Structures are given as structure tokens and as C-alpha cells.
Amino acid sequence: MNPIVIYSTHRTNTAKIALAIAQTANCNSVELTKTFDVSTVALDNYDLIFLGTGIRGGEPYVELLNFIKTADLGTGKRFVLFMTWAGGGASNKLAYERVKEALEQRGQNLESDYFVCLGQTFGFARRGRPNEADVAAAQKWATEKLK
Numbered sequence: 001m002n003p004i005v006i007y008s009t010h011r012t013n014t015a016k017i018a019l020a021i022a023q024t025a026n027c028n029s030v031e032l033t034k035t036f037d038v039s040t041v042a043l044d045n046y047d048l049i050f051l052g053t054g055i056r057g058g059e060p061y062v063e064l065l066n067f068i069k070t071a072d073l074g075t076g077k078r079f080v081l082f083m084t085w086a087g088g089g090a091s092n093k094l095a096y097e098r099v100k101e102a103l104e105q106r107g108q109n110l111e112s113d114y115f116v117c118l119g120q121t122f123g124f125a126r127r128g129r130p131n132e133a134d135v136a137a138a139q140k141w142a143t144e145k146l147k
């Protein structure tokens with residue numbers, strides 16, 4: 001198994017989880033920024049792709065969707081999703097579906113058991129999240145994926 005972690009983060013919550021997963025998987029991580037050049041990631045060398053995003057208005061981040069739409073995704077790879085959110089209604093399920101749909105449009109599948117944990121946002125709500133327990137849960141999930 002040759003994994004890589006590819007993620008978008010606006011306020012560092014998802015980055016925290018991304019880096020913890022990369023540490024567990026002992027692999028590289030790539031942050032997608034607004035100016036990210038997709039041609040700089042060759043997925044050829046990887047077969048397990050951890051995709052990460054925060055949630056904005058029930059949607060995954062546009063940087064992740066753009067990556068899925070435009071990158072050379074190859075064939076025969078496993079895609080898995082992790083997210084951080086504020087616990088807003090069903091937006092985790094909606095965001096998962098959006099990522100799945102985008103991958104399917106490129107002829108790829110998204111595995112169903114995604115990881116999600118809370119991430120702090122403005123004010124006091126969700127302060128300190130993701131916390132140590134969230135990081136540990138993400139690493140446990142990633143370990144299962146690596147089997």
C-alpha cells in the first residue's frame with residue numbers, strides 16, 4: 001500500500017487531521033491551496049488516496065473539488081475521505097456525497113466509511129477541536145484503511 005494525503009484547509013482544522021494521518025501512514029501530504037497547480041502531484045505512484053476537507057455551507061471545499069475535476073487520477077486507486085465540520089445537520093453526508101459524485105464523474109469510487117470530527121470555528125463553539133481524542137480516532141480510522 002502506497003498512500004498519500006491530499007487536503008484543503010481554510011482554518012487549519014483539517015490540516016491537523018491530515019498531518020496526523022500522514023504520520024500514521026508514514027507518507028507525504030499535499031495541501032491544496034487556491035493557487036495549487038494539480039500537475040505537481042503525480043498520483044501514479046500512489047494507490048491509497050486520503051482526501052481531506054472542511055465543510056462550508058454543506059459543501060466540501062472548492063479546492064478539493066477542483067483537484068478531483070482536473071487532476072490525472074489514474075485507475076485502480078482507492079479513495080477515502082476525511083472531514084472536519086461544525087456538526088451542522090446533515091452537511092457531513094451532503095459533503096461526502098458531493099465528493100463521491102465528483103469522483104464518479106471521473107470514473108472513480110469513494111469508499112463509504114469516511115472519517116469526520118468537529119473543528120473549531122469562530123467564537124467558543126467547538127473550541128479546541130480537533131482535540132487529542134479526535135486525532136487518535138482519525139489515526140485509528142487511517143490504520144484500518146491501510147490494512
Ligand SMILES: Cc1cc2nc3c(=O)[nH]c(=O)nc-3n(C[C@H](O)[C@H](O)[C@H](O)COP(=O)(O)O)c2cc1C
Pocket residue numbers: 008009010011012013014015053054055056057058059084085086087088089091092118119120121
Ligand atoms: C463560512 C463557513 C461555513 C461553514 N459551513 C459549515 C457547514 O455547512 N456545516 C458544518 O458542519 N460546518 C460548517 N463550517 C465549519 C467548518 O467546516 C469547520 O470549522 C471546519 O473544521 C473547518 O476546517 P478547516 O479549518 O480545515 O478549514 C463552516 C465554517 C465557515 C467559516
